[in-house]
Amino acid sequence: MNWITNYVRPTINSLFSRREVPENLWTKCDDCGTMLFHRELAENQNVCTSCGHHMGISPRDRFTALFDGGVFTEVEVPEPVQDPLKFRDQKRYPDRLKAAQKKTGEKEAMLVAEGEINRTPIVAAAQDFGFMGGSMSMYVGNAIIAGAERAIKLKRPFVLFSAAGGARMQEGILGLMQMPRTTVAVEMLKEAGLPYIVVLTHPTTGGVTASYAMLGDVQIAEPNALIGFAGARVIEQTIREKLPEGFQRAEYLLDHGMLDRVTPRTQLKDELTTIIRLLMGMDPAVVADLPAPAPAQPEAKAATPAEKASDK
Structure with a gap:
């Protein structure tokens, strides 16, 4: 062993070795x-x-793109009782929650925030399908109620982005009870005369579509989003018929009167701004509505010989 083996060869190998991408x-x-x-x-x-x-997109990334400058304030959501049924399947329910929290970096399956889109103040809530399939839990019910109450307090419209596989089985009947609870929250918004707009994203299924996801004053969906209560295979086995092509997709539902719009995600901000300002009786949004620049100061002119002489 010498300096060539110990030093030169490893150095050369490190220079020409393939870098890990x-x-x-x-x-x-x-x-x-x-x-x-x-x-x-x-x-x-x-x-x-x-x-x-x-x-798929996380609620936090969605809000960063939606709100002006990516600035929003989270709305506090009351914490429910954790694991009230002491549920256990292959894992304990608290262990599944911890795994989902580690995976997504979020506390639960719904994020509620307030801010402005194109200088239009709103309150928004978004479900995270990456968190246990966006399942409807007691926390999700609390989040929707907290968002609705905040919207009523601030007199702002409430925009909800749905993405769920249904109610959370680990909470049993308590998860299913969020259907009437959230329906009451939507009714509170209607009584306050505030718009409730739902944006259905892929996928929105189960008890969510039987409650708050289909109660909006305006129903918008992202392109090709899967929307329905029961799965297509279950429906086919029940009615013993072949379902049409594209059944339960956003475009099919739009053609059959279940939706008002199908809007690409990159155009949602402007679409929501137009709808909200129309429903709230506000003036249309102004493109590039920024503070006017300060008026330019006139440049000082050079003094003439006569002025210089008078100064003397």
Whole structure:
């Protein structure tokens, strides 16, 4: 062993060895298979730049793109009793909650915030499908009620982004009870004369579609979002008929009167601004509505010889 073996060879190997590339720099589109650079995908709000396929997006990332300057304030949500049924399947319910919290970095399956979109004040709530399938839990029920009460207090419209697989089975009947609770919260908004707008994202299914997700004054959906109560296979087995192509997709529901609009995610901010200002009786939003620049100060002119002589 000498200095060549111990020093020179490792140095040369390190210079010419293949550098490791992080695995999370590229994302493959589920629809067209295009490899998308993570920065371009994030800038386009997780919408494929090649085919327009809408991928999942977290509530926090959605709000960052939605609110002006990415600035919003979270609305406090009352904490429910944890694991009231002492539920256990392959794992204990508290362990599943901890795993979901570690995976998403969020406390629960819904985030509630207040802020402005195109200088239009709103209160918004968004479900996180990455958190136990966005399942409707007691916390989700509390979040919707907290958002509705905050909207009523501030006299702002309430915008809700739904994404769920149904009620949370680990909470049993307590999870299902959020259906009437959230329905009452929506009714509170209607009595206060405030708009309630729902944006249905992929997927929105189960008890969520039988309660707050289908009670909006305006129903908007993202393109190709799966929306329905029961699964297509269950329906086919029940009615013993083949369902039509695209059944339970946003475009099919729009054609059959279940939705008002199908709007791409990148256009939602402007669409919501127009609808909210119309329903609230506000003036239309002004493009580039920024403070006017300060008037330019006139430049000082050079003194003439006569003025210089008079000064003397």
